[in-house]
Amino acid sequence: MSHVPRISESEWEIMKIIWSSHPITAEQIAAKLPSDIEWSEQTVRTFITRLLKKKAIGFNKEGRSYHYYPLVSEKECVRAESQSFLQRVFGGATNLMMTNFLEDAALSEKEIEELQRILKEKKGHTQDKSSGDQG
Template identity: 30%
Template sequence: MVKLQENESTISDSEWEIMRIVWTLKHASSTQVIEELQAKKNWTESTIKTLLRRLVKKGLIATKKDGRRFIYTATVSQTQIMIEAAQERLNRMCDMHKGEVILKLLSDSPISKKDLAQMKEVITEKEKDAPEKVPCNCLPDKAHLC
């Protein structure tokens, strides 16, 4: 898992927008990021540069000076950050209901045949040790069914 710097446990929706551009382009100048974002958002150049600085501070993108411009590259993969964000959300939920949430996400998400095959393998392996019912973990030291 990617560990963001202390006090920086998440990235904002706006920061996600920038990260998606940097991940897609592999490396991008601030001008490219600004152009791409302004094509779909009504953001000022200074707002975008502030967001870029925050992402550098969080260690999610690196910057390199290339003449008069800055080039940004991601220091973490998109999949790593997506897993961390999803896990952070799931950790807030009742264990008993996580399966339902994952099923709904699976049902509603576009997924490749390759990913589905891998999921089948994981499910087959997890089935070997899966309990009949996952207990609620909402209240400490209590056996509840939510």
């Protein structure tokens, strides 16, 4: 709950690493960045500082360095970002977005089957689309 802060593109890279493994130091974060990203050590630390300021992460002091951990869950950030994207690009129409992605997507048999399974399950439940927000 509480509303998730706005996380920029660069900050997302940091967050993904922190979610995937924490507590974690700035140095370790820098080391885990994908190789196509070439930020100086300082740049990484700047993004970390901004995420602290946004209360997206916290830290525990451990010796001379900080060990960072998430304060917002990946789930809620993914959800917020997804909603924002869905709204901005597809005016909120989930199925429109889905069909668009499917048009382009190169999915394996197995992946298609998984989606089919989920859809089947959803259909069974005959979902009611009223309340969207929970908290």
